[in-house]
Amino acid sequence: MAAAxxxxxxxxxxxxxxxxxxQPTPPSGAGGSPSLLLYxxxxxVSIALILVAFRMQEKRDWPGLLLNLASGLIGSVVILVVIxxxxxxxxxAMLRQLPIRTTHKFAxxxxxxxxxxxxxxxxxxxxxxxxxxxxxxxxxxxxxxxKVRNGFALCAGAGEGKSTWAQLTAASLSRKYxxxxxxxxxxxxxxxxxxxxxxxxxxALYETFSxxxxxxxxxxxxxxxxxxxxxxxxxYDELWNRRLPFPDEIESLRKTFPNVALTLIxxxxxxxxxxxxxxxxxxxxxxxxxxxxxxxxxx
Numbered sequence: 001m002a003a004a005x006x007x008x009x010x011x012x013x014x015x016x017x018x019x020x021x022x023q024p025t026p027p028s029g030a031g032g033s034p035s036l037l038l039y040x041x042x043x044x045v046s047i048a049l050i051l052v053a054f055r056m057q058e059k060r061d062w063p064g065l066l067l068n069l070a071s072g073l074i075g076s077v078v079i080l081v082v083i084x085x086x087x088x089x090x091x092x093a094m095l096r097q098l099p100i101r102t103t104h105k106f107a108x109x110x111x112x113x114x115x116x117x118x119x120x121x122x123x124x125x126x127x128x129x130x131x132x133x134x135x136x137x138x139x140x141x142x143x144x145x146x147k148v149r150n151g152f153a154l155c156a157g158a159g160e161g162k163s164t165w166a167q168l169t170a171a172s173l174s175r176k177y178x179x180x181x182x183x184x185x186x187x188x189x190x191x192x193x194x195x196x197x198x199x200x201x202x203x204a205l206y207e208t209f210s211x212x213x214x215x216x217x218x219x220x221x222x223x224x225x226x227x228x229x230x231x232x233x234x235x236y237d238e239l240w241n242r243r244l245p246f247p248d249e250i251e252s253l254r255k256t257f258p259n260v261a262l263t264l265i266x267x268x269x270x271x272x273x274x275x276x277x278x279x280x281x282x283x284x285x286x287x288x289x290x291x292x293x294x295x296x297x298x299x
Contacts, residue, residue, distance in 0.1 A: 023194075025127055
């Protein structure tokens with residue numbers, strides 16, 4: 001009975017997906033939130049217009065100005081109360097996080113690495129969301145996220161969800177980074193199939209990062225040295241037929257940027273480099289999760 005159950009599970013696990021999970025591509029023309037400088041500029045323009053209006057009038061209408069300001073404030077309060085009621089339920093949580101968020105905001109203003117990191121993870125999330133939308137998250141997969149912060153090797157069979165797990169993990173780490181959670185990281189998700197022979201691995205990673213958030217090379221290197229970056233190298237099994245100096249490149253990255261955590265993702269039928277440690281396996285989906293996957297795929 002146990003053998004039969006194992007056989008069924010093996011069949012289910014192998015049939016999670018018959019198609020390769022598409023890789024994220026940088027969004028074109030994706031913009032972030034308006035800069036605070038824009039709001040400041042609008043405020044200055046408004047004040048300047050008020051002063052010009054008063055200079056053009058011989059008799060200054062202070063009561064009219066105060067009335068207009070009061071009506072504007074009332075309108076703003078109505079919008080906040082009626083349209084965005086969530087603010088009231090989140091006030092307490094925001095007040096508790098105010099000291100932490102204020103510190104991070106100052107860091108965001110003063111440190112270019114913080115600004116670039118936020119722009120990058122936002123761009124990455126825009127690219128990942130359509131790929132992972134509707135995907136069934138296997139309960140056991142979340143436990144591997146903690147290992148990514150230190151780096152490890154993940155092995156699984158073809159179609160068992162390696163790339164999907166990597167994308168879900170990258171999205172989770174990105175959201176936590178944006179929300180200033182201690183578990184958050186800046187994930188660089190790189191498909192080794194895209195590594196060109198005329199590039200070092202470092203150069204390929206930099207180009208991938210810059211495609212989501214353009215930055216100077218020295219800022220990228222500072223990010224790697226800061227210890228908030230994790231690199232997920234997907235598709236190691238696709239390097240077997242290509243002459244690329246992978247072990248030397250990994251050794252060079254580790255020596256130059258010792259704080260970067262490297263995770264290698266490969267098929268289980270290919271041996272992985274010993275310096276990534278023992279290869280971990282993906283947890284198989286439960287029968288209920290497998291049924292949800294089949295239902296999503298219309299099987």
